[in-house]
Amino acid sequence: MAARRFYDCTVSEKLLYTSFLLLIGVGYLMAISYLYVVSVNKDGKPGLSVEDVAASYYGNRSGTRLEAAIRGPMAGYIQEEERHHIVAWLKDGAPQEGYQQQIKPVVDKNCIACHSKAAATNLPDFTTYQGLHEFAQVDTGMSVMSLLKLSHIHLFGISLLLFALGYIFILSEVNVWFKRFLVLSPMVAVFVDILSWFLTKWDPVYAYTVLVAGAVLGFSMAMQIVISLYQLWFLKRPS
Numbered sequence: 084m085a086a087r088r089f090y091d092c093t094v095s096e097k098l099l100y101t102s103f104l105l106l107i108g109v110g111y112l113m114a115i116s117y118l119y120v121v122s123v124n125k126d127g128k129p130g131l132s133v134e135d136v137a138a139s140y141y142g143n144r145s146g147t148r149l150e151a152a153i154r155g156p157m158a159g160y161i162q163e164e165e166r167h168h169i170v171a172w173l174k175d176g177a178p179q180e181g182y183q184q185q186i187k188p189v190v191d192k193n194c195i196a197c198h199s200k201a202a203a204t205n206l207p208d209f210t211t212y213q214g215l216h217e218f219a220q221v222d223t224g225m226s227v228m229s230l231l232k233l234s235h236i237h238l239f240g241i242s243l244l245l246f247a248l249g250y251i252f253i254l255s256e257v258n259v260w261f262k263r264f265l266v267l268s269p270m271v272a273v274f275v276d277i278l279s280w281f282l283t284k285w286d287p288v289y290a291y292t293v294l295v296a297g298a299v300l301g302f303s304m305a306m307q308i309v310i311s312l313y314q315l316w317f318l319k320r321p322s
């Protein structure tokens with residue numbers, strides 16, 4: 084018996100498959116747009132780079148966000164000498180002692196016009212030690228807690244999605260090796276991608292694997308969606 088193909092489907096099946104494929108197609112485009120916007124917000128440059136990925140999972144361990152801010156975008160609000168005070172305090176590990184006498188006056192004078200609840204700017208609040216301290220720690224990227232949470236949601240969610248997608252795609256008429264590749268590769272890619280999040284937290288070089296696995300996943304999904312949508316309605320039964 085010949086394997087089942089799209090032309091064997093009833094109209095109801097075709098409608099079900101088509102609407103599902105269109106919805107995940109839209110989801111796919113939204114995921115791409117989201118990645119684009121997030122990556123622009125990170126470094127002002129469009130496109131997801133190895134640096135962006137490394138910054139998310141490994142962090143920026145060369146310094147704190149507070150130091151980066153007063154050397155960078157916030158440099159105009161603080162004098163040279165005051166900056167040295169704050170940097171020295173940060174190098175000491177931003178301890179509670181010293182904050183009240185040396186740091187708070189500088190911050191009160193220069194920063195809280197914008198960085199306080201009273202200013203109602205939605206910016207981080209620097210009127211308290213706790214508020215400032217959050218930005219005074221070395222940025223080690225996403226926590227293992229968040230990674231675990233994200234991983235299990237991704238593994239369950241994406242593998243179910245890929246299962247349904249692959250189930251439909253199997254009804255297409257393409258080279259059998261190409262079909263096997265397209266069905267298997269995104270599953271492997273999801274696993275490698277998520278494994279690489281954890282590896283990137285340990286060593287930023289794995290940001291490359293995250294990107295390659297993401298690209299393989301994206302490519303295979305796009306091919307399965309496009310081929311299935313086309314063949315659902317245009318594949319002719321061989322005579």
Ligand code: HEC
Pocket residue numbers: 148149152153156157160161190193194195196197198206207218
């Ligand atoms: C005129 C208003 C204004 C003043 C004064 C100001 N800031 Fe900011 N600050 C902002 C705005 C707006 C942002 C958010 C946009 C951005 O990140 O560039 C921000 C963001 C920050 C951030 C977050 C950066 C990040 O990693 O997300 C830090 C830290 C910061 N400011 C520190 C300071 C310090 C320290 C001072 C005082 C020396 C200061 N700011 C003074 C307006 C101000």
